[in-house]
Amino acid sequence: MHSFLTGILAVDPVPWARAQMAFTLSAHIILVPLGVSWAFITLIANYRGVRHGDTDALVLAQRWSKYMAITFAVGAVTGTVLSFEFGLLWPRFMGQWGEAFGIPFAFEGLFFFAEAIFVSIYIFGWRRMKPWPHFFSGIPIAICGIGGSVSVIAANAWMNDPSGFTLDKAGRIVEVDPWGVIFNDAMPLMAAHMVVAAYVVGGFMIASVYAVGMVRGRRDRYHRLGFLIPFTVAAIAVPIQIGVGDLLAGWVYQNQPVKFAAIELVPKTASNVPETLFGRLNDDGTVSGGIAIPGLASRLANPSMGTDTVIQGLDAVPAGDRPTARQVTIVHWSWDVMVGSGMLLLLLSLWYGAVWLFRRDMPQSRLFLLMASASGVLAMIAMQAGWVVSEVGRQPWIVYNLQRVNDAATANTGVWITFIGVVVLYAALAAATVYVLRSMSARFQREDGHDLPVPYGPSDHSVSEP
Amino acid sequence: MSTIAAIILFTTVIAYTVFGGADFGAGFWDLMAGGAKRGERPRRVIDHSIGPVWEANHVWLIFCFVVLWTCFPEAYASITLTLFVPLTLAAAGIVLRGAGFAFRHAVFQTRDRRVFGAFFATSSVLVPFCLGAVAGAIASGRVPAGGQAGDPIGSWINPTSILGGVLAVGTGAFLAATFLVWDARRLDEAPMVEYFRRRAVRAAMAMGVVSLVGIFILREDAEYLFGGLTSRGLPLVISAVVGGTAALLLLHRQSHRGARLAATAAVAAIVLGWGVAQWDYILPESLTLEAAVAPDGTVIAIVVAAGLAVVFILPAFALLFRLDQRGFLPEEGADDTPAERRLDSPLPAVTKPFGRSSEQ
Ligand code: HDD
Ligand code: HEM
Ligand code: HEM
Numbered sequence: 060m061h062s063f064l065t066g067i068l069a070v071d072p073v074p075w076a077r078a079q080m081a082f083t084l085s086a087h088i089i090l091v092p093l094g095v096s097w098a099f100i101t102l103i104a105n106y107r108g109v110r111h112g113d114t115d116a117l118v119l120a121q122r123w124s125k126y127m128a129i130t131f132a133v134g135a136v137t138g139t140v141l142s143f144e145f146g147l148l149w150p151r152f153m154g155q156w157g158e159a160f161g162i163p164f165a166f167e168g169l170f171f172f173a174e175a176i177f178v179s180i181y182i183f184g185w186r187r188m189k190p191w192p193h194f195f196s197g198i199p200i201a202i203c204g205i206g207g208s209v210s211v212i213a214a215n216a217w218m219n220d221p222s223g224f225t226l227d228k229a230g231r232i233v234e235v236d237p238w239g240v241i242f243n244d245a246m247p248l249m250a251a252h253m254v255v256a257a258y259v260v261g262g263f264m265i266a267s268v269y270a271v272g273m274v275r276g277r278r279d280r281y282h283r284l285g286f287l288i289p290f291t292v293a294a295i296a297v298p299i300q301i302g303v304g305d306l307l308a309g310w311v312y313q314n315q316p317v318k319f320a321a322i323e324l325v326p327k328t329a330s331n332v333p334e335t336l337f338g339r340l341n342d343d344g345t346v347s348g349g350i351a352i353p354g355l356a357s358r359l360a361n362p363s364m365g366t367d368t369v370i371q372g373l374d375a376v377p378a379g380d381r382p383t384a385r386q387v388t389i390v391h392w393s394w395d396v397m398v399g400s401g402m403l404l405l406l407l408s409l410w411y412g413a414v415w416l417f418r419r420d421m422p423q424s425r426l427f428l429l430m431a432s433a434s435g436v437l438a439m440i441a442m443q444a445g446w447v448v449s450e451v452g453r454q455p456w457i458v459y460n461l462q463r464v465n466d467a468a469t470a471n472t473g474v475w476i477t478f479i480g481v482v483v484l485y486a487a488l489a490a491a492t493v494y495v496l497r498s499m500s501a502r503f504q505r506e507d508g509h510d511l512p513v514p515y516g517p518s519d520h521s522v523s524e525p
Numbered sequence: 526m527s528t529i530a531a532i533i534l535f536t537t538v539i540a541y542t543v544f545g546g547a548d549f550g551a552g553f554w555d556l557m558a559g560g561a562k563r564g565e566r567p568r569r570v571i572d573h574s575i576g577p578v579w580e581a582n583h584v585w586l587i588f589c590f591v592v593l594w595t596c597f598p599e600a601y602a603s604i605t606l607t608l609f610v611p612l613t614l615a616a617a618g619i620v621l622r623g624a625g626f627a628f629r630h631a632v633f634q635t636r637d638r639r640v641f642g643a644f645f646a647t648s649s650v651l652v653p654f655c656l657g658a659v660a661g662a663i664a665s666g667r668v669p670a671g672g673q674a675g676d677p678i679g680s681w682i683n684p685t686s687i688l689g690g691v692l693a694v695g696t697g698a699f700l701a702a703t704f705l706v707w708d709a710r711r712l713d714e715a716p717m718v719e720y721f722r723r724r725a726v727r728a729a730m731a732m733g734v735v736s737l738v739g740i741f742i743l744r745e746d747a748e749y750l751f752g753g754l755t756s757r758g759l760p761l762v763i764s765a766v767v768g769g770t771a772a773l774l775l776l777h778r779q780s781h782r783g784a785r786l787a788a789t790a791a792v793a794a795i796v797l798g799w800g801v802a803q804w805d806y807i808l809p810e811s812l813t814l815e816a817a818v819a820p821d822g823t824v825i826a827i828v829v830a831a832g833l834a835v836v837f838i839l840p841a842f843a844l845l846f847r848l849d850q851r852g853f854l855p856e857e858g859a860d861d862t863p864a865e866r867r868l869d870s871p872l873p874a875v876t877k878p879f880g881r882s883s884e885q
Contacts, residue, residue, distance in 0.1 A: 125631070132627035135583065136620045142590050143616040146605030153594050154602030158819035161595035165830035168591050169838060172584045176841045180848060188848075199841075224820075235822035237829075471609045471674070484617055488624055491641075495628045498637075 072474040073465055076148040079478040081450070083140055085443055086485050090134035092442070095208050095254065096261030097127050098178075098200035100289045105197065109190045115281045119288070121185055122503055123265075126496060128182045133492050135175070140481075147477075150469050152457055158232055159224045159240045160217055160458075166241070167210035174203035208257060209250040216245035219449070220314065221458050244314065248307045249449075255300045256445070259404065260438040262293025267435030274428045287421060290431065293438070294408035301401050311452075312360050315459070316371040317381045318452035321390040323356045327372040332356040337395055339388040340373075382454040393447040400441035407434060527818035530596035531807070533831050535800045537592055541585035542796050543700065543789055546693070548582045550701025552622065552649020553694060554724065555642065567705075568642070570717050572630070574708040583623070588834075596824055597817040599670060600807045607668045607675035608659050615655040622648035650694055657693025661686035664803055665747035670812035684746040688739045695735060696792050699728035703772060703788040706781050711850065722776055725784070729773050736766075749809045753802025761798035765791045 101123040108117025142164075146153050153161070177199040184193050217223075223239025224232045269286035312319045320326075324335045324346055334355035338348040357368040373381050382390065407430055414422040421427075457464045551571045558564030558571075594601040605612060625645030629638050658681045662668055665685035669675045680686075702725035709717035743751040754762055768791030775784035803809045807817050818824065 129627055129631055132623055136623035139583070139587065139619050139623075140616050142587055143605075143612055146590075146594065146601055147609055147612055147616075150602040150606045153605070154598050157594040157598030157601060158596070158823040161591060161598070162823060162826045164587075164591045165595060165827055166833075168584060168588050169830060169833055171587070172834070172838050173841055175584055176838075176845045179845055184848070233820060235820045235826075237822050237826035469606060469609070471606070471677070473609070477613050480613075480617065484620060488620060491624065491628055495631050499631055 070475045073468045075474040075478045076468045087137040090130050092257040092260035093130045094134045095204040095257035102197045103288050105194050115284050119285050124182050159235050162237050162240050163210045163213040167207050170203040170207035212250040212253050213241045213246045216249045217243050219459050220245035248310050252303045252307050255296050256442050258296040259293050259300050260442050262289040263438040264435035266290035267432050270428050270431035294411050297404050297408045320373045321387040321452050322394045324391045325370050325372045327374050330369045331366040332370045340384045342384045386451050386454050390452045393444040397441045397444040400437050526824045527814040530824045531814050534592045537589040539793050539796045544582040546697035547700040547704050549649045549653045550697035552646050553698040556646035570709050596819050597807050600817050603668050603670050607680050611655040611658050611681045615652050618648035618652035653693040653697050654690035657690035658686035661689025664750045666809040668808050670808050684742045688742050695732045700788050703785045725776050750802050758798045758802035761794045765794035
């Protein structure tokens with residue numbers, strides 16, 4: 060009996076720890092874009108409402124802030140789990156690198172603290188505070204959201220480009236330069252790419268809710284506005300996002316050639332490398348499947364050299380220092396998904412922009428609305444895929460070229476149990492979140508059936524009936 | 526440097542014990558408030574009291590972790606390695622608690638409220654118990670340094686840890702009750718003032734008894750800590766006793782503001798006493814602060830962050846509490862409020878500053 064129990068309990072923690080980390084991060088990152096961009100989008104509506112006496116906009120702002128209270132709370136608790144997990148899953152990582160890796164989180168904490176404070180003031184202050192002070196209490200939320208995510212990304216970027224410290228012969232940190240840690244080389248582009256992603260994802264997610272409403276025939280001004288504000292924000296952010304992504308790809312090409320080889324599916328160093336769409340890497344180092352576009356990968360990696368650009372292959376480093384064939388395939392597919400989704404979103408944004416330019420109105424066709432309804436999910440998929448590229452592409456390193464994931468994990472063999480627990484807990488959390496948001500929305504719709512009191516002034520352009 | 530880092534660390538621990546503790550304590554009273562009908566009024570006071578502030582209160586824990594893992598990374602690694610189970614439970618409890626509370630606010634059917642409320646309330650007891658047990662494990666020297674795990678079970682199920690857990694739940698409840706008395710008065714809920722006052726008194730007496738028993742437990746189970754408490758920590762122990770007694774007397778005399786301050790001071794003194802008693806170890810008798818501390822650069826970064834917190838966060842935090850105390854943050858409005866208030870419309874008096882719409 061005893062050996063049976065220890066047999067069950069003695070499961071290698073490393074794969075489970077990785078799975079748990081990846082799972083909880085992917086869950087948290089769903090809420091992050093809303094935390095970063097929703098306040099900004101709400102403030103646009105709030106501004107319209109207050110400045111131009113636009114009741115629809117004001118109602119939108121109020122309702123959005125109430126939803127925000129929920130998503131922010133869920134973001135906060137899932138984020139707190141992450142801070143436990145750093146230690147619970149990766150004690151040896153934190154023990155060795157905490158004095159450097161951990162620093163950005165001090166500043167992240169400041170931003171989130173300020174954010175939490177102003178979120179409370181903004182959400183709870185609608186009824187009693189004066190409109191303009193209330194509006195201004197929302198501005199720090201938007202700023203701190205950006206600051207907080209930049210700080211977190213600084214820590215993640217440090218894992219890609221560890222710098223700002225001195226090691227002694229035994230490999231322990233003896234000196235730390237906090238500035239060098241935070242402003243590591245990978246940080247500016249990654250941070251920019253993530254912040255813009257937050258606006259892309261947040262904007263499309265919110266807009267797609269109203270797009271669904273419009274598809275179902277709720278084409279009143281309220282729904283239109285609820286669509287236009289976030290969609291415009293996202294549509295502006297998409298081209299920027301792609302531009303930043305291109306720069307980031309250039310950085311990876313220069314600094315993490317192994318990751319780049321995985322992204323482009325390049326087993327052997329060569330020039331005139333084809334761009335392979337999908338396909339897979341076999342254990343013997345051959346590529347099968349997929350559609351190859353000759354020379355394109357080389358051209359994109361360095362346009363000025365064209366097809367002469369040499370791309371370092373996976374074989375340039377020993378097998379133990381690069382991702383496994385399966386991981387390479389995952390990275391490569393995720394890359395294609397991210398870039399593919401980005402292109403689709405770009406098309407959608409261009410369509411919107413062009414129609415707006417010529418007709419001063421949004422596209423009315425059903426196809427557009429259907430695509431817009433899917434845009435939120437699509438953007439979310441792009442972002443998740445981007446993180447998989449970044450994180451799996453870094454394997455087997457937790458700290459690039461300095462510490463392996465295997466050497467960082469906890470020795471606790473019960474991680475598989477906590478992993479299952481976390482999955483169950485988060486499934487319940489997700490179900491409850493969706494349930495609560497939906498019941499709020501149902502209640503708002505019921506309210507719209509009644510004559511609404513107009514908050515500011517006697518004018519009567521109240522919310523039209525659905 | 527190690528002293529500065531330790532001071533910052535303990536400041537965050539104290540802040541979390543006071544603000545987070547009061548938050549957990551409110552959940553404790555929620556749990557004790559009885560069925561849906563009987564418990565409605567106390568629950569309303571509780572909701573009002575922590576609604577706008579719980580998220581901010583909670584961030585202290587994160588600060589505490591961040592200071593620990595940057596300034597004393599080896600200690601953080603050892604603690605998380607050994608105390609895997611209670612920390613995992615605490616993390617799960619934090620999820621249930623935060624989500625339960627936020628959701629309860631946003632739903633309307635009694636049934637839903639009950640379910641979410643139950644998660645909120647039970648985890649409000651689970652989390653401080655686990656964290657108190659973690660503190661007990663550290664204080665009684667059960668967390669070994671040097672990358673090896675201590676006893677995965679015995680490290681947190683032992684007399685000192687249980688004492689720590691009970692104290693954490695109890696002091697939270699005590700603090701919360703003194704805060705809630707104040708909130709009930711602010712909300713003009715006279716019967717609730719009496720309700721929470723009585724509970725504050727009971728919690729204070731219970732904590733007094735637990736502390737007395739605790740002295741004997743520590744003498745047997747945590748010698749280093751006991752030695753510290755009876756020597757360099759003695760003034761703080763005495764302050765805690767004085768603070769607690771004063772809070773009791775003030776509650777008796779209906780001086781609620783004073784009681785709140787005295788209760789806060791008493792709890793802060795206990796936590797500080799713990800810190801001073803295990804000086805200069807971060808993990809008693811196995812890792813000193815001096816040996817565990819990070820390089821100067823890291824500590825300086827944390828000092829800078831702490832400075833920024835004093836300059837920017839404290840005023841904002843004060844603003845939040847002030848707005849809350851003065852009733853500017855009534856509700857999210859996500860409530861079954863009467864129709865004319867459903868839009869959370871500002872009071873008529875404040876429609877003035879609205880440029881266009883008021884001109885219409
Ligand atoms: C809306 C989301 C979104 C969209 C449309 C794109 N990305 Fe992205 N991408 C992300 C969201 C994202 C991300 C989730 O935010 C990542 C993960 C890590 C990071 O810094 O950003 C990311 C990572 C990431 C990386 C890896 C960075 C690293 O490993 O450190 C590269 C090279 C690119 N992206 C490049 C692109 C390009 C060339 C795009 C053009 C279509 C693109 N991304 C669209
Ligand atoms: C600041 C942000 C982040 C930090 C500090 C971080 C840190 C980590 C750590 C410590 C690990 C485990 C070690 C390893 O496998 O390398 C990991 C793995 C992973 N993370 Fe991240 N991560 C961050 C953001 C994200 C996000 C947002 C996602 C969302 C999808 C993500 C996806 C993953 C995945 C998929 C793995 C597993 C990789 C594998 O084992 O193959 N990460 N991350
Ligand atoms: C503004 C946007 C974001 C919000 C509102 C948010 C919310 C939170 C919250 C509330 C916490 C708990 C810690 C605390 O309260 O300080 C947290 C922690 C965390 N978040 Fe997020 N998050 C945001 C951005 C991000 C991004 C962009 C990532 C990664 C890609 C990320 C990854 C993490 C990680 C790794 C932690 C644990 C680290 C810690 O304890 O400080 N977060 N987040």
